Amino acid sequence: MFFILFLACSEKQDLPRKTEPNPLPYLGNMGIDHTIPPFRFLDQDSSWRSHKDFQNKVWITEFFFSTCPTICPIMNKQMHRLQNDFSGWDESLQLISFTINPSYDSPSILKEYAKKNKLSTKNWSFLTGVPEVQVHELGVKSFLVHAGKDEEEAGGYAHSGAFTLVDKSAHVRGVYQITGPSGAADENEYQRLKNDLENLLIYEYHLSPRKD
Numbered sequence: 001m002f003f004i005l006f007l008a009c010s011e012k013q014d015l016p017r018k019t020e021p022n023p024l025p026y027l028g029n030m031g032i033d034h035t036i037p038p039f040r041f042l043d044q045d046s047s048w049r050s051h052k053d054f055q056n057k058v059w060i061t062e063f064f065f066s067t068c069p070t071i072c073p074i075m076n077k078q079m080h081r082l083q084n085d086f087s088g089w090d091e092s093l094q095l096i097s098f099t100i101n102p103s104y105d106s107p108s109i110l111k112e113y114a115k116k117n118k119l120s121t122k123n124w125s126f127l128t129g130v131p132e133v134q135v136h137e138l139g140v141k142s143f144l145v146h147a148g149k150d151e152e153e154a155g156g157y158a159h160s161g162a163f164t165l166v167d168k169s170a171h172v173r174g175v176y177q178i179t180g181p182s183g184a185a186d187e188n189e190y191q192r193l194k195n196d197l198e199n200l201l202i203y204e205y206h207l208s209p210r211k212d
Contacts, residue, residue, distance in 0.1 A: 020203050021199045021203060023203075023204065024165075024167075024173040024174060024196055024199065024200060024204075025173065025174075026171050026172070026173065027144060027171075027172040027173065027174065027175065028144060028172055032171065034171065034172060035169070035170040035171055036051065036142050036143070036166055036170040036172070037051075037138075037142060038050065038051050038052075039051050039130075039138065040130075041098070041127035041128060041129050041130055042107050042127065042128055042129030043107065043110075043125045043126060043127055043128075044107050044110040044111040044113075044114055044121060044125070044126040045107065045111065045121075046107040046108075048129075049125060049127060051170070054094045054096070054125075055168070056168055057092055057093060057094040057168065058092060058093050058094070058165070058166065058167055058168060058197070058200060058201060058205075059093075059094045059095075059096055059164075059165070059166040060079070060082060060093070060094075060095050060096070060163050060164070060165060060166075060193075060197070061095075061096040061097070061098065061143055061163065061164045061166065062075055062076075062079060062096075062097050062098070062145075062162075062163050062164075062178075063097075063098050063099075063100050063135070063139045063143070063145055063147040063159050063160065064076065064097055064098075064099065064100065064159070065099050065100050065101035065104070065105055065155065065157060065159075066099065066101070066104070066105050066109055066110065066113045067101070067104065067155055068154075068155045068157070069154050069155050070154050070155065070183055071161040071179045071183050073117075074161070074178075074179050074183065074184070074185050075161055075163075075178055075179060076097070076117060076119065077185070078163075078178050078179075078185055078190055079095055079097070079119075079124070079163070080117075080118075080119055080120075081190070082095070082190075082193070082194070082197075083095055083120065083123070083124060085194060086197065086209075088209030088210045088211065089201060089207070089209050089210070090122060090123040090210070091123075091210060092201060092205070092207050093123060093197075093201070094123055094124075094125070095123060095124035095125070096124075096125050096127060097124070097125070097126045097127065098127050098128075098135055098138070098139065098147075099126065099127065099128045099135070100132065100135055100136060100139070100147045100148075100157055100159055101132065101156075101157060102128045102129060102130060102131070102132055102135060103132060105128050106128065107128060107129070110126035110128060111126075113126070114126060132149070135147065136148050136149070139159070139160075142172075143164040143166075143172065143175075144164060144172055144175050145159070145160035145162045145164060145175065146158065146159055146160040147159040147160065160177075161177060161178055161179030161180075161183070162175050162176055162177050162178060162179075163175070163176045163178050163193060164176075165193065165196060165197060165200070167200060167204070168205065173196070173200060174192075174193065174196050176189045176190070176192060176193040176196075177189050178190060178193070
């Protein structure tokens with residue numbers, strides 16, 4: 001009898017337990033010291049927006065341009081999907097799209113782009129209004145995604161199809177190749193982003209989605 005009871009207790013102790021996930025890493029050459037620098041852009045409503053306007057929020061960012069004939073429409077479809085999947089978190093989550101062609105993508109162009117593609121700007125900002133070289137540098141050095149002019153590429157620009165996850169302290173916590181080499185959406189990367197974003201909001205910041 002004692003042996004049977006001991007065996008039962010041992011089996012119970014060996015059952016898997018639900019634990020918190022490991023903390024997300026800090027990306028960039030300087031690790032935790034790598035942060036997004038201050039910035040100031042015009043949004044789709046011609047209002048100046050800076051990093052201070054997005055304080056106390058987690059960011060998902062992309063670098064795109066409105067006339068992109070290849071991966072940008074796919075990227076923004078996935079960004080819109082993410083916005084819907086996290087609709088209860090809109091007070092804690094900010095989506096940001098930096099145009100890499102600011103000479104063409106004026107605030108009015110970006111506003112029309114969002115309207116045409118039925119993209120809600122409730123917690124999604126489309127930013128422009130600074131020199132092109134500065135935007136490209138911001139993408140490469142700060143958000144860890146490629147963005148640059150390339151006349152041989154469709155639309156005249158070469159850029160990453162990735163999203164960057166930034167925490168409330170302006171640290172880069174993840175980069176996700178939302179579009180793969182073929183240009184199609186990468187579902188595995190989308191799910192990885194979704195999972196990491198949930199973990200950051202729930203386990204690191206202890207936030208709960210808003211209930212309507």
